Amino acid sequence: MSSFFRLLTTAALSAAVLAGGVAASRAESLTDALIDAYKNSHLLEQNRAVLRAADEGVAQAVAALRPIIEFAINGSYQDGNRRSPTQGGYTSTASAELTARLTLYDGGNNRLAIDAARESVLGTRAALLGVEQDVLLSAVQAYMDVFAAIQNVSLAENNVRLITQQLRATEDRFEVGEVTRTDVSLAQSRLAASRSNLVAAQGSLAVAREAYKRAIGRYPGALTGIPRFPALPESTDAARSIAVRGHPDIVRAQHEVTVDELNLARAKAAMRPSISARAGVTAEDDGGEYGSVGLSLTQTIYQGGALYAAERQARVNIQQSRAALLQTVRLIDEEVGNAWSSLAVARAQLEATDGQIRAAQLAFEGTREEARLGARTTLDVLDAEQELLDARTARVQAEADQYVAIYRVLSSMGLLTVEHLGLGIPTYDPRAYYNAVSNAPAKSLQGRKLDKVLEGIGRN
Template identity: 45%
Template sequence: MQRILKTKRIRAFAAIGVLATAVVSAPQARADNVTDAMIGAYTSSGLLEQNRALLRVADEGVAATVAKLRPVVTATLGIARDYNRTGLGALGASSNHNTGATLRVGMEWLLFDNGATQLDRAAAQETVLATRQTLLDVEQQVLFAAVQSYVNVLTQQDIVALRQNNLRLLQEELRAANDRFEVGEVTRTDVALAESQVAEARANLTDARGALLTARATYEEVVGRAPGAVASYPPLPRRAASLSDAQARALRSHPSLRAQQHSVKAAQLTADSSLRDMGPNVKFTASASHGEVRGTDGTSDNFDLGLSLNQTLYAGGGLAAARRADLARVDAERGSLLSVQRSISSNAASAYTAFDTAAASLVSSNERVRAAQVAFDGIREEATLGSRTTLDVLQAEQELLDAQTARLSARANQALAAYQLLQAQGLLTAENLNLAVERYDPEIYHNQVRSAPAFVTKRGQDLDRVLKALRKN
């Protein structure tokens, strides 16, 4: 009987050794990669579509200022019926009914406004450039969210595998403890301890599966589809050579900083325009009208041409208030620019340091797993010889499990830190990553609308077709 029990113990401990390394040695299925996740997020993101539409709104602002320099033509058609009654009584009264129609065509053309509208146009153009950079920053956020969701699915998936193996190990140990209890080698307390650890392992596995379901749901929300077989960590992009290089690159190319620089220019141009608005403007007007009265030969035709010089002499202080407000907005934008510069430099430094920290943590985690594996293998062999208890084996196995879990977290943190450093430098874009997607080109729409085409022109009709295609997509 003792020989049989010893054989069972050897088999149980052998199973523990095999299962403890199953996560490392198990073959991996064909997996989605992080590039696929970023492509899916780029092509299906509602946030990107929203900000692309906002960019088109800014493009139309340029067209609106261009239209102010063109003549405005209006047409008015009026129809009136006159009813006249003269005299008193039934015999001496008379009435007259006339219906007349008048058509009037007028034109007003701003010839001179001291350059205010040209400045407004330049300000609108700077707003467009700022909005483009904001769109790039949103693109970075979308792509990083894709990387984050991909890594989270992979990490939770591996944690589930670890928890499953841990449960199998503890179930084997529980069976071995029951066998030893039957022959009196251990007490009921040892069996109860094994049962408690099995129950805890089941609870941990349930939690891990729930976290995996949550991670997959987040992936589907970000990427636009459910994840496939995710089983490989993303390759780490090359980082900057030094902290100063990372900060310098961020200050040169980060879209948030560029957007704020354009916002400062737009505010300054708007302030200059408000000063020009205080000066005179010259308008040319022309009108032609034709009127007829039904049932009579009465017609009338009028033609008017004119130039008007307009100068506001006093507006109750409203123009001066608008000017001061515009100057204050310039100061506010400059203050925001300083804050953005400091924030970008700080974020780049934090991301660079986080990457180094994550790399060092992964090295330590690998060493911990190696040491825990050696300890587990040694205690397992000692247990087969009777010099170690079941509790010793369980504790060694738990330490190995904790070390493997910590390594998964360290590996995930390193991957995220690498891509976060790209984002901090303004490099996490579809163009810089060379993603295989049809990239959104803001110049196409801007070039179509910057000349302010009307609906009746060929360009205006082409633009309508472009908008219909965008709405369908």
């Protein structure tokens, strides 16, 4: 073996050893991986912040129903010499004004804005649930990829050992004249190929470990193996029915339709009159002080067609969101069908590879025995052994594909969540921040309560 090949093998083997790492003292399950993926996901943190921003939209809409209190301080100075050199002196004035304005009636626009903001919050919550599904499905894929890669490394190592023994036996038979130099060369060639396959398997394991770190937030330790199957519906139709009723993407699209319908009502309300009240008090520097109150009625008569354009735009937006909802339902229905089909294929492949392994095992043992009796060549033995290795490798992949397909079915139904899987960990509560800000609290009045909520979110 060349020094370069030894170096490459050593590096790849080191990657395989690191797969256990320090964490090898405690084997981790798929549940552990899912929990860590949920806790360590920056994507979830990003979308939780998006949801909190949507919560603030409700606070802003609520604030529009409350009075606006403002103050102003005015001062002026006038130099009389600017007008005429013979007229000297100057004048200065100063005043302070405090005013309050409140919209009494606006055609329901502000109330509709609150409803639309709340629907946007519900839609964003559904989108966050969809992100949670993606994070957990990526964790399942990463876990099964590492598990399959470890199994493939083990198979490749066993294959190297077996072919090494086969090469020694062939060399012994060559010494006594039972086989030719060609048989020895074939065994040497196959051993070199098996070592190359081992390095490739170890490299695939190193790649899988990096993908695991991205999905889970850390490198994998020793894996406990294949977990139990989660429960699934009995048929595709049952899975489709569950998906249509509660998939996060469909729920989000439904709320988007409602938002556009409310925005149409707001566009119509913008054409109605509005009534506002105003009260103020002014104090001047000469000691004068006076107050004022008033009502105003305003209505836009003409705005260049902008109001009607806004109404037409709102109607078009409803058409768009309704079509998007129907398309989302169709896509989810297709996703359920594809996931169910992938699961059926994976199960069939797993069953087929089990039969293939049994047949390949018998063929290998029989070929090896026949070769000892001189009825088979070394090449026949090596080919039979390769077929057995291929069958075992195919089974490892089929087993991993089966588990990923099962969780993909759950994801297509909208059920791949921490709550549904029963992972037993505290989850992010989207209502905590909403309840703290939805009534538009003033910082000076409810700042401590809001600060505690934000601190809790930061710890999560």
